[in-house]
Amino acid sequence: MNEPVVRTVGATKVYRKGTQEVRALDGVSLAAESPGLIAVVGPSGSGKSSLLHLIGAMDRASGGEVAVAGRSLGAMTDAELTAFRRRTVGFVFQAFNLIPNLSALENVMLPMEFNGVKPEARRARAQALLGRVGLAPRASHRPAELSGGEQQRVAIARALANDPPLVLADEPTGNLDSKTGESIVKLLAEVARARTVIVVTHAEALARMATAVFHLRDGRLAD
């Protein structure tokens, strides 16, 4: 059995809105092995995105432990979390979140720039990654010149830029039509052959292709 790339033990996340306390995650314990396509499903407000943010080192747990790639995130400083995200995690967002003033190629090069990769090397890798997602001819196009599906492919290429062991995708097909969404699901499944891909989704097709599915309800893992 492979070593889990993600392990949470009693992970809790509490948000405060004024005097109100919202318990987004309540003692979630899970393990995700590598490689694999993991689906996190559940109704809106069940804590899916909060879980993804904790695993992606974007947010800190209020309680419990989150460990990714063998490292516990709770003790890390903000700068260490930034460096950790840069090297260990690739993000794919529902709204693609490409930088509008950069071309597709430059968007893919960006995480490598943060990681100190030399310009020639990052350009070559970005071109290769765009080729892999079928967008080599659109490398010089800006996001506004690309369709939704194309933008999400660029975002997936960007998530793979630093060859992270973990890719996190938050509703990656949520803004796409079903046919385009299907192609993105296939692409993510292909990506998951070499690493762990955790996808927060409502899409049944995606959940069906997953090697493991976690159901969240009211901040807790459902049986």
Add this chain to the structure above:
Amino acid sequence: MIRLGLRNAWRSKSWLAVTTALIALPVFLLLVLQAVSGAVERQTAILKRTVDNTLQLRARGSMGHVNMEGNEDILPQRALGIAQRTTHVARVEHYLLAMTPTEGHNFAMIVGVNPGETKRLESHGEAGNPRIIAGRDLTDADRGQRVAVIGQGVARWAGISADKLGEATLTLDLTRTHPVIFALKRPPVTLRIAGIYASGYVFGDMQLFMPLDAFREVYGVPEGISWLYVQADSVDNVREVEAALRRELGEVADIIGPTAAAEFEASATRTVRQLAAGGAAIAAVLMALVVFFVTLVNVRDRTRELGTLKALGASGKAIAASVIAEAFALAALGTALGAALFALLGNLFARPFFAIGVRPFLAPQYRDSLADALVLGGASGAQLIAWAALAAVAAAAIGSAWGVRQAIGLSPVEALRHE
């Protein structure tokens, strides 16, 4: 990330136009102020070249004329050495003076001066350069000789005309008195008249200049100085020279300083400098404020983008670089536009600006003369570019600081949720 910041500056034409114009206006104001200030500085420089920067020293409470009732005290000889050794002194000239009665209550001035030195005319401290109209001036060959040049008034009194020069003489009787002249028990002296000068005014023409060493012999004054003229090397140093002389000779000498340049320096130039500096500071603050608000708006507009960058692993330094680069790009464009406007319209605006913004703060006597004399907009291009660049850098750095802090401090999750 710098590239990203630079591109963000261009993200919308209307955004670019508004921000650039907002930054350009204070830049324009700053450059106009610098032009006005520069013009006043140049006017001061011209004044410094033409202005009298010479101090006059006399024995304390005395006119320093060796035979004038109650005014016969003269400066000690050591005053000459002290003046010559004083810092920032460019030239020192010393005179001996006496008076001789002419007709009625009138008199002529007898001046001992080293040949080649300025023949200053005694007229309430004014200095002048008499023009030889007949014969010749005193030369080094005349040192120790009984020879003189005289003003045309003295020539008329003595009956000496231009055609008689060379053979004409004038005899001084040192025993003759006058209500303010006392007799000196010295033998009369006959001087050969080498030249006649014109000074442009009556009393100035009633002087006789003879070699200083001859004067000492004739009047029996082996040492001492009637008037000592000390010229500072620059009008800027007049006050310093005067202070040094007062320290050394204040006990024995009255020191009369020129006032025009110092007064101009103190009133007009300083006032304009202060106004320009104040205006420049306001312009710089305006620029920084514009950059401040532009950066805040930029950070707010780009919050989601900044969140994405943070999620991708951008460090605080990288985030700061993108925000600062945009601030610098906008400040640079605004400065370029302000400089271009200044090049096109600077002269048009500078004069009315001077009239409205500077003139009321000047001393009344300089208001019209300075406004008329100013050559506005003549500052060198390099100087203007340096000013504009400095202003742009300062505004971008100071104005963007808070926005950069906000951007770095953003939580990636909250930034990504920002609508």
